[in-house]
Amino acid sequence: REGSTIFNTNTPTLRMRQGDFSECDSASPNFNAIAASGCVVPINPATGAAFPGDIVPIDPNAQAIMNSLVPLPNNGIDGYLKAPSTPTDWRQEQIRVDQNISDKTTVFVRFTQDTWTQSLLPALWTGSSYDTIASPWGVPAKNAVLHLTHTFKPNLMNEFILAYGNDVHFIRTKAGPGSPSGSILKPSNWSVAPIFPINKNITVLPGVSVGGGTPFSFSEDASVDYNYNSTLPTVSLKDNVVYTRGRHTLKYGIFFLNYEDHSVLNYTDAQGNFTFGAGNPRTTGNALADMYQGIIDSYTEGTPYDYTTGTALGGTGEEHASWRQLEPYFQDDWKVNPKLTLNLGARYTWNVMYHFTNQHPNINSDFIPSLWSLGDAPQIDINGYLIPGSGQFPTSPGNGIVICGKDGTAGLPSGCIYPDRATLAPRFGFAYDPTGNGKTAVRGGFGVYHDLNAGLEVSVGETYGTPPAVLSPVANNIVGYQNIVSGPLSPGSFGAVPTRNAIPMVMQYNVAVQHEFSGNNLLSVGWVGTLGRHLGAQRNINQIPVGIGIKNVPVLAGTDGCDASGNCDVQNILINHLGVNNADYFRPFRGFSNLRFYQYSAVSDYNSLQVNFRHTAGHGIIFQTAYTYSHGIDTTTGYTGNHGVDDSNLSRWRATSDTNRTHVLILNYVYDLPFFKQSSSSFLRRGLGGWKFSGISSFYTGVPVDFGCGHSGYSSGIGRGIQCNTVGPLKIKKGVDNDPQFGPTPTWFDPSVIAQPLLSQLRADGEPGMFGYMGRNVLTGPGRNNWDLALLKDFQAPWFSGEHSTLQFRLETFNTFNHPQWSSINAGCGGQTPFGAPCTDTGLNSVNYQNGQVNGARAPRLVQLGLKFVF
Template identity: 30%
Template sequence: MVKFRSMTSTYPMWRISLLVMLGLLLLGTAAYGQGAASLVGTVTDPTGLPVPNAKITVTNTDTGIVRLTSTNAVGSYAAPELPIGHYNVKVELTGFKTSERTGITLNVNDTVRADVALQIGATQESVTVEANALQVQSDTNEVSQTITAAQVADLATNGRNVIQLAALVPGAASNIPDFDTPMAQTQNRAIQFNGQRNDHNNWLINGGEAYDRGGGGILIVSPSQDALQEFKVMTSNYAADLGQSSGGMITMVTKSGAKQFHGSLWEYVRNDAFDANTFFANLNGQHKPELRYNTFGGNIGGPVPKIGHEKKTFFFYNQEWRREVNGSQINASSVPTAARGGDFSYLLPANGCTGGSCVQLKVPQTTDPAETAKLAQYGLTPGGIIPNNVIPSGLIDSNATALLKAGLFPAANAANNLYYAVTNQLTFYREETFRVDHQIGSKLNLMGSLLYDNGSQTQSPPLWAGGTYATAGSIMAVPSWAGVVHATYTISPTLLNEAAFNYNGNDLNITDFGLYQKPSGYTVPNFFTANKDNKLPGVSIGSPYNISYTPGWWPWYNTWRSWQGKDDVSWTHGKHNMKFGASWMHTHKWQQYQLNAGGQFNFNSAATGNGMADFLMGFASSYSEPASVDFVHISTNNYNLYAMDDWRISNRLTLNLGIRWEGIPHAYDSEQTASNFYPNLYNPAQAATFLPSGALDTNGPGFATVSGIALSNVKFYLNGIGIAGRNGIPNGLVDNHWDTFAPRIGFAYDLTGRQTTILRAGAGMFYERIGGNEEYNMGQNNVPFAYQPAPTNIYFDNPSTSYTSGQTAATPYFPANVTTVDRTYKIPTAIQWSLGIQQQLRQNAVLTVSYVGNSNYHQSEGININTLAQNDPNRLGVCGGTCGYAGAALNANLYRPYQGWGTIAPMVLGANSNYNSLQVSFRVTAWKNLTLNSAYTWSHAFDIIDGEIFSNINNPFNARWDYGPAGFDRRQVSVTSFIYKIPLFQASGSQALKSALGGWELSGIALFESGTPVSISGGPDNLGYGGGTSNRANVVAPVTYPGTRFQWFSTSSFAKPGPLQWGTAARNDVVAPGRNNWNVALFKAFQVKENARFEFRAETFNTFNHTQLGGPSTSVTAANFGQITSTFNPRTFQLGAKFLF
């Protein structure tokens, strides 16, 4: 690999960040909105007329902090941007009794109405009214739900992974694993809200974005469940002050200090000794994988007594450690022992083989005289058959032997040619949360928080690289942080300013271990000389085994920073509660390219009809090897303006109006080491000239050197290439669009006038920022800053030589694959709408029924534009032996429309999707000892591709061929969470019985959901387009569902499509098994003294140990087609102990 530049982080670490944050806090510098709430209301006299100039005192009963305001000329008041918590509202005016509303709970991002009807009398007299425990949303059309403090505290999450609770709301479809270690950089966050891609969600902590948009879209920190107060999940029609996202908006709020000191110590333990074994491990007589997981920590919060005479400064500090040894089972296909030595006779029907995996091995087609002579020594001729499917030992490549001997592909050790192993993932994680709240005078409130995580993880197969077996591994170490400072200043009773700053970052280091260096006997030469670590290539073996070895690209380094600022003004004028604001965000990422200097070999079965036979005989379908600059420097900017108005037209109707402008210029490489392929720049007259070996003639047309780059002495094929910042090419390689206005409109109408039945509707437009990875990938793969030759049909022992012709390129320059982005690059856009009704059933119960839908446009998709034409007569030859072609396989690169290039798959913003749903929510608080939250969703989501960056559609000629149910389309989801205080022995006359057996509580989550749809693959690529396509099977009979693990669906309903034919099966036309899962916890608090208690918790996941099947095998040519070989987790236990004071 070519060295570009070395780089070390010069940014201050988190402790310096903390000092900066505190300095800004003391100076009154502001930050993002802290996930606050608003209190609004109208004050009337006994006749119902509005009362102006009434004094309003809003008191936070947790801290004693007071906000003063007054009613305006139409009797309205508003107290915006209040910290979440519990409040009382007192109304005073001469001639009227003092009136007070108590017990008002403000949750994150809530707008709560507290109307007050005054009574004639003396001010010294008072009237107190207790607020409802649950209230309908009478002032907003937003589709959202709060995960309350009680749910955060009392619901069990597997591994204390608080993100799981976000899936408790209507419209959520979760694909998060049952147990997923809470570590930000590897944490699974695959929850789709209302049919949106999970990459379109946004995560906020204390109002600041905590989402790494510079790459794969990870959470920047993983907050402790015990550090969070609550969070809110907004899924549709959120207000105009929120943006940069079109999916779910999840805003978390940490705990804060209060008037009294509070704290806790805890430890949670998981151990495989507590757990049931998996279904398939039991079936195969295998032991449970090892699991040791401990979560322990403590927190404390309260007033800071030495600042002033009153308690106006409060702090909260939380620290948690997570220690995990997690053994994962590998149940993978393996190559039978006989086949590893070249004996594939078991694949012949005469030896009992049945089904699509049977094959007669053929002799690879070649015109290479040397290879033809070598084959002749064993009585073989090109295009003939290999007798008895036994490869002569003299034809087995020594490099293949060396890799098998080294253990690259372990032999089967379980029944049915399966390889079983247990590998341990080691995770060590420490998370800290620090928050300070301070009031200066009666008008200025300050808040600052910092979350700092530091973790390491060791695992095999390597992180992100994959691979079938645990033959190589990786060690990751990463510190990360998210800091927020925030100031709210009350200018007047009707005018408030809120300002903000947010700073996030992480530093990611990964090293490797295991089998990653070339073993003795492996002699394959590299194209380039930069393989300083002597790394092995990746090796992928196709049908029927579909196994791979991936060593990864370690050692590797990545660092990311984000700076965000925002200022908002809230103004109450008459019947209008208005808000205006502007925000800015800048991110920067320094990242090494994820390239394995050892290269990548693919053996797809085209040569012999069997991928392992291709490997053993040394006939590779393709090889790639990179040369590149070392680092990429990706920057992004966001600019946002908004205005919104909650217009209370009458006491029964509130209109929500808003407009937001999203300035989203494309990510760019600040070093201008990125390039792009533009079809309009390609000149057919400058098409490359091919050499007999399949390489390009570097002295031919289209080649040139480029000045001012690290590889300036190398001639590159540049036909169609544009370089960032040169010759009119934008720095971000695409055109920016600035007409991105997003209107929002909705209403809430009180049907009865008693705030018990509310009709709500809304619609809005939302824009989405695509992450920095598309720019990163372009620099990684594209000339002149990188070159990754990808020759096809070459010898394993000499990838510069074509096995079909025997021609060798002395200085190989093969057609490169190009990663690119369509220059028009329209911003991904969502149109969302909803119509629903909320009914207050009693003081503590609310039912909501809604229709929620959306349409999404300009979503990202990859489309290969350099395939062979549909009517190209050479497709059969390119397909080769896979299609039964009798001659030597043809080189696809010779017939592509853009000559000199391999596959060209630009990310275009042209995919559309849609979603429609019925959503029902029923919430009860403290009714006969029961708190319950039940959500049901009946929905349908359609798209043509589920993935985000550079996920290619299967058919580049007809996008409608890929249109179907989304891969995350769960048609029905019902999830209910509950907390129940068991009344037994509570009234017992025996103090001993009451203490021991009374006071127990049950909590749990019950999930019932239908399965996700899957597509039936047509097997190895037999379309002959030269890559960039994927086929599906033919449907030959109606699909039925036997519903067993041996045959989940009727496999006889599908058949392999004929050569060069698109399959007739629709995308995602088979549905995998659904789920029926209960997680239940039993816990009790034992009073130690008046202000201290000890809590014991016994938590179970999959409580009833119900076997829940995973997805079926979906390749029509696979030996286990239609079978299910995996399950969700069996019953597991988690024990916990807490001391609270």
Template identity: 25%
Template sequence: MYRCFTGLRVALLSLICACALLAQRDLSTLAGTITDSSGGAVANASVTITEVATGQVYTILTNSLGEFVRPALKPSTYMVSVTAPGFKKSEQKDVLLTAGERTGITITLTVGDINQTVEVAASAPLLQTESTQIGADLNTKMVTDVPLGGTRNLTYLARLSPGVVPAEQGARDSANGGFSANGVRSNGQNNFLLNGVDNNINTIDFLNQTAYAIAPSIDAISEISIQTNGYSAEYGRAAGGVINVTLKSGTNQLHGSLFEYLQNRDLDANTWTNNRAGQPRGPFRQNQFGAAAGGPIKKNKLFMFGNYQGTRIADSGGSVPNLGYSSYTTLPTAAMKAGNFSSILGPSYTGTDVNGNPITIGKGMIYDPSSTTYQTNSAGFQIPVSRTPFPGNIIPTSRMDPAWSKIMALYPNPNQAILTGNQPTNDYYYNTAGGLTTDQGDGRVDYRLSDKDSLFGSLSWSNTSKTDGAPLPGALDDTGFNGAGEIDLSRNAQISYTRVWSPTLVTESRVGFTRLVTSRIGANPGTDLFTQFGIGGYDPTTATANNGGLPQIGFSNGYPTVGAVDWVPTKEYNNVWDLVQNVAISKGAHAYKFGVEFRSVKFPFFQVPDPHGNLGFSSNETAFPSGNGASNGSSISSLTGDAMASALLGVLDSGNISTTNFVSSQKVAYAGYAQDDWKVNSRLTLNLGVRYELWSPIGEQFGRQANFEVQSNTLFIPQGNNCNAALPPNFGALFPTVTVDRCHVSNYLTPWDKFDFGPRVGIAYRLANKTVVRIGYGIFYGGEENQGGSPNRGEGVPFNETVNMTRYQGNSTFVGVGQSQCFNCDFFPNGFAGGYPASPFTLNAGVSMRGVQLDFRNPLVHKWNIVIQRELPGDMALEVGYEGNHQAHQVILWNSDPYPNLGTFNTAISGANLQEIQPACSTCQSIGNGLSMTSSFGYGNYAAGSVKLEKRFSRGVQFLASYVWSHTLADSGTPLSGSSNLSPISQTNYGTAYSSAAWDIRHSFTTSFNYELPFGRGKQFGSSMSRVADMIVGGWQANGILTLRTGQPLTVAGASCHGVWNRCLPDYAAGYTGNGNTPPPGGRTPNEYFDTSAYVVAYSNQAAGIATGGDVGLQSMTGPPTETLDFSLFKRIQVKERFSLQFRAEAINMTNFAVLSAPDVSLGDSKALGGNGNFGVITSGVTGTERHIQFSLRLIF
């Protein structure tokens, strides 16, 4: 196998080196038909194609059918002139070609003297008669003039294309324009191209929160092409959308601009979240400034274009995602910090203890863990049975842990009223201060060496640094993973050489390189707070070298996680070499394209799950430890205890810490394709193609990854210098039946998927002169998606290990086989004695396992479409279409442990109860600390009907409007998102998770427009007015984007889950006849978005408090909609002939429609079940969606 692939690589690379071929993904093709006045073909007519901006000329002759095809033309505006004996010369001006498209024109010659010229007023053809691709092409005016909020990110413009909707909530790139195209996942399944060269990010987790490396300044963009379906075989890599950005080129005249954009809080609306809390808007200021210029170095030969843009943001008002933000959290009251928990005491309930004895407990009662009594259960373990409450619910000062008392002193007091009974809930409101600094630029040089040879090169760069304040002060930190200080350094460079061998043969060679270096460092780097606060048991070297701060400390009862961030410090790289080379041949009615592509992708990273330890405090330690149920239907232990009380006593519930590891991941891709665009006759064009793609699995340069394959029960450690890496000492004891296979498999761990052939078929048929029908079908492949650190095979045993400790709590808690089983262990503040896996706890430590399906297949999507397009008066075209797809071999990340969280268990879940939950249970042994498995058995479907109305720019107006009804179904979510692990209701039947996809948006309407008001000199009204009057009345332009969308699906989560699987769904209440989208009796409000009375816990054994999956389906509810109007008004003042000033006023979400976050869908948060009362409540708006007013001044020359 290795020799076979080596030979294939050599052959493909030899082909690349031997040929000077053509990469046309950012180029255009012009196809034409020349006829006489009777419609007859004019053969051997001479066609001259002239680029208006640079004067470059291309000539070609028509064939016997009067047709010509000229490939490899730069996207631009052209003049086409035709001469033939016996006919007048015909000139068609303003022929617009867009990137990656085949444009067809028809020119009719008039009989007469060849020295006479007939000018034809032309524009880009309204009908698409030469190809079947679906999408949108945004010209320079649309790109630069429509109002864009935030930092004017170009990817938001993709949503103007029908079928493109925002990525699912929680997707890593959702805050920076991430999107789903025609129902295909967002992360990693869209293909971003810059001048036709790879511009994608391959880092494991989109640490920079984008799927692209470079987003050029809007002022540097010539056009954006968005393709979502029906694209030709020359496009591959991903199955979603293709977004091709073309940089501006220099022309024979010097053109450019200077600009400044300004936003601040004085004119912006307050956030919905602030208004809800009665808080004023926090400070906010954004400046974006820069310059762009292009022109000739040598006229008609050598041209240049360059730009610079700087962005500066200071935000503590929640205007920019993942910078400053505002929200609520729950903090202990001043009395609680002093040990007085009397305020949380609630009603008394009766129940029985584990032995059936009657007991009475008070809600919120704090029990003394040192008073615990024990008995031996059927598994032979000592379990706690009873405890004595603290008198008055007050913990004596003498019992408070000194280390935690120091930490507790850092907590600020609540600044909000208690919202839920006596339990503190969302009692602290905060604004964090964040900042962003970006410097970026683009440069492009075009050089016409001769009439047959041309060259261009470009370099784009971007440097960004972000900071974010913490909700809580000092060492409490609590910034979260997205809040850690971040630096992103991006580069994209490319060079292209084009050779015109003849009018029918054009070749080009192109090489591109894309690089990203991104890193995050948490708060308090290099500060040893372990020693300062008296927390022991950790290797002191982990508290230095950018790994400072407290360990991460988590709580139950709704208290926020504090301390340093997990997975930080981190540093990730993205290095991609892209060689894309093809040849284009025109022969008769056929336009052939052939090509190969090679990509080398390296994405090493340093990212540790728990680099400075992770501690967990729970209410378990201060709760009544046992009981089968209380009189209100809840479990005894869930009504008592408090995590902050446990922390004050220094009684830790769990903890872990990880070793460090640098993973040098890499993969390669080869592709080849053939495409034939065949103009069968004047009405029918066929687009026929096939593409073959060969992706390698993810490898590790030095063999530092392993694969635990469940079905064969084998741990594969690959060839290389690390194939004899030592396993944890307890590995054999934990996994006595596991086989360890060393030094045999390759660094890729799994076989290559060698069967990725993708046919593409398109039919374009002109029913009449103004109507065309297009039908397309194709198979599109994507590589293994970005998944994050957890499933990465380099983050598992034996190259990364995690020491775990869990306190054994009794019949309501499962204890994994690999975890310590003790109650009186003094974990805090002593921590992990000895620190890392050399510690005595190693023999009782869980082992993190990683695996990938041995027969892993690359994701593929079958796509089809049928579109009818009709030309309308007024330079308009109407499209009505149907698009569909079937998604197969989609990546699923899941815990393939057949019995997660089951290890040693007690009688409460044994026997009949256990069989009811998992009939297939035999040994019921857990796989240590869980198994993150990457599989490819996910699937989905998409169906949509669309209507698009487009008006090309004429008489001062252009617009693009579309409506789409669609439905996307899937059995799994996008990796790196909140739904990436849509865990199965049954591990043995994953298909039960098939439902509306998390990114499904049923109805979507968007329209964008530019309207030059018809007043002023040279306009319809006032064309002869004075210059002074024109400075007041003329030069006005209105622009806008209107967006109307329904919300994304939501799943109501059960109140509690048994632990055999990761999800439990509730039941509908008895007698309820509605569904998830039935509004509550009083109508939808933020305080009750849905009918919360419709849901109850689904019990298989209510007496034992065991919950299982109910009858409420996945994704059964639709979240809040989006209705926004972004509007801008321009005033242009002509200063001199070549200079003008433009003033812009832009309002993003002009009507200030409240774009709300999803409501709380966790049944466990309902008041009736002792939760915080937020079930069904919307507590925040979507960051950055409140109205923003932006002013700009531009000097244009």
């Protein structure tokens, strides 16, 4: 399967690639208005004057980065437009052997190998700007099954299933088609010394981000997925017994799963990463020129770390993990009478939590808030760095950071979480035929289900990638590629999990009435719902508390917002970005930045009316339709979801689910065309007769749209984002804008009913409207009206005498009528919108330009021809 990724962006001009920035200089004969837009003429920081001829000398290390990671312009003076191919190759082999051992015993063995490879652009998991780095991704998965069935007597049967699977992933990042040099490896003259000498043998170039004083910004990075390997072997066992006695069919058995994860993951960014943002005190004013001169805003590099010896291990991190589950179950299908059948059952889940295994040092670590002490916390200096010797650094266990399981001192199990044993899951169902003639059925049921796979969401795995297992120091304000040394440590962000956590649980219920009408017409009307409890969520437990007032921080004495004794008006500082404006001074757990607490605290509710109609035969027509009217509500849709406004009140974000679609109508149909089927002409009968027309028509409303506000230069009183206000009814209001750049453009809502909050709403004072009145997912986005149609015919093939063979021809069209189907809209408020003002689009130079307009569409019509030979 052939795919492509479109790159339509900007890149340095040919002159800039040579260090010549004269195109940005209005006094130069080389001045170019396009290249000069947003471009600052570089100033030599040593002299305070422009470089002679506006030509900046290029360090060989910077030249290597340019040659490998930054493409040449191919669309005008500084444009880059390309749609490189991203093919996916797939194949599957399967072999199965069946054996009837006796008239009571059968066995089969099946082996499957399912392999696909895909070339991804840009580099996977990096957010890179160009196609200069590619990620060839291969997944040679294997699966084997042994299935044994034995019948002891007519009413007693046993089924045994043993399965093995191994999902293998490997990525070998390489130069992409846009790389000028065709290589992402360090050249022989590379002279940048790593922070950790043990990383010197890493051959791939560091990542780079450039932006500031330039008409472009870009980032390119291979380090996240360079030489990624992962194997996920699983072994499962099932044993099921079925026993029939009178009106009861009893089923009982057991399920066991052992899951392992062996991965090489670059949590460490061991290749390093440069940032050039024209923020260095010795900047040239132009981020690209800074890169040429080695004037570095920041450089980060990481390493796995042995905290027991204080030794950097170098390279990428390794992960060896395991978890297990055991589930016995029982079910009784009881035929109470000819009209009523009951299904009664229960399942119990026992598990060993996800944990790291066979690694030294032990990297099963966690942060326990109750073990943290302010007296042991390190102090933070005026520049926001931890002061050595002032307290327990978070680079080793202690002051809240604990090691779990073997070698641990906290008495916690290996996975840092005590398993939840309250996991009994009862199930009940019924089927009732009120008339006894088999034409009408009333069905219903209720069941509790525990999701052990979701148990991987909140596990000790979320704590890996941070100290004490990994160190990632940052060096700031460096001048010269040869002068990179580890900078002082700043308060770091950590992941943590609660030591006790309920396993995610879903309660499902349904009741439906089904009736068969004459003419093979079947109608079903039902109510279906689910209640999700203990679902995955994330919150920052080190968020600045709502209601915070004056806090004494002696090191900030005399700075803006603090008096001479260091008494700081925290909210005034954070709202107005006064003084140092660093929230880390005011957090509850000093010495840490964000503490991402992964826990099972989210809830969800889903209820739906579901109607199905099926016409199974008659007049050559098969027709089925399904309609769902539903509403899903939750506090967060994904376990990593974090609204970024206020984590102390997660119930505020209880709203329509991100995936909610209120109305969904699906039609599918097959029509056996009657034309020429009975023709006396062999040509007409065989060539034009026997065609079938089929299709799927989909109509559904869109998913919710969330809005974000925020005033440039301001934050909330807890240092975070804010929501918008509404100043009128926010609803779908379709229209057309005469866009000054693109002409008539459809709009989805009226942006004048959205407004920036008032300045007073930024205060974390608990008053109504705090951080904005708007909730989450307040508007429904564009839906879908799609028709996929096909025409097909089976031709009898004359080959393989004595065997039946056919050649099937298919003409398929997707989005057959090719009408625009909008997929997304511009929804928000420009940061320069005044407090309390509406977020109205007033034209090309408006800070809310294009607000309310659609900005994306689904795929256009696709026509596909196919031939399939069956023999």
